[in-house]
Amino acid sequence: MGTGDSPGILAELTDTLARARRILVLTGAGISAESGIPTFREAGTGFWAQYNPLELATPEAFDRDPRLVWSWYQWRRGLIRAADPNPGHQALAAMQALGLPVTLVTQNVDGLHQRAGFEGVVEFHGNIFRNRCRTCGNVGRAGDPAAEMPPRCPACDSLMGPGVVWFGEAIPADALRAADAAADECDVFLSVGTSALVAPASSLADRARAGGAAIAEINPASTDLTDRADYALAGPAGTLLPALVSGLRSRDPGAG
């Protein structure tokens, strides 16, 4: 166990993953950074360095100015449509295809894990390509990318917002249940590309640790989790996740 980006830590983590009975991977905006999608808290480039989340990512903001909030999510939808999954997304899908017992919980709403081929993604903060009515709960597809105003809910006629979890809103019950169960059962918890600051996702690592799991992190920067990690790999997901997969393949050459 150790920290840094030495090949030794990569080899140790690869062995630990190869022996794991259950693996929980938690991803954040950083895994989509190499697809050209801004993160939230990186200085200068992060969304929250340029925009005020209280004006764009809360139910109150949507009630106050639905056109502004809707236009920001429409713009983000366009960014994501123009982006592709990167080698980090593809490496996690490859881990699943190799037969590793991976549960993937993502805080991202961009659907890039699914586009990379990962099946059964747990979307902790919803999905930007769905709409959700916060009055009656009705869910629909994103609809017209050029629409300047949110659509009306066909069930109750309220304005429908994007199908993401805003600050102050509850995590979807099924996603929370799946993530908590995976944290309780896993013997390796791998945090990739998250600042580990936003609850309740940020509490999954401690929950996994309490269940006896080894904690690993992939992030070019240090986070709240780094000092508590058994394996802290300092580097980009698009490089380190494929390196883990090639190590796993060499331990199981029979795998496709």
Ligand code: APR
């Ligand atoms: N590979 C791995 N990690 C990276 C990369 C990369 N190529 N580039 C940046 N990072 C790291 C940054 O160092 C940072 O620690 O990704 C992290 C992104 O952190 P945040 O911007 O805080 O994003 P995230 O942790 O996903 O935010 C959690 O906050 O605003 C809410 O709902 C939003 O889901 C989001 C939640």
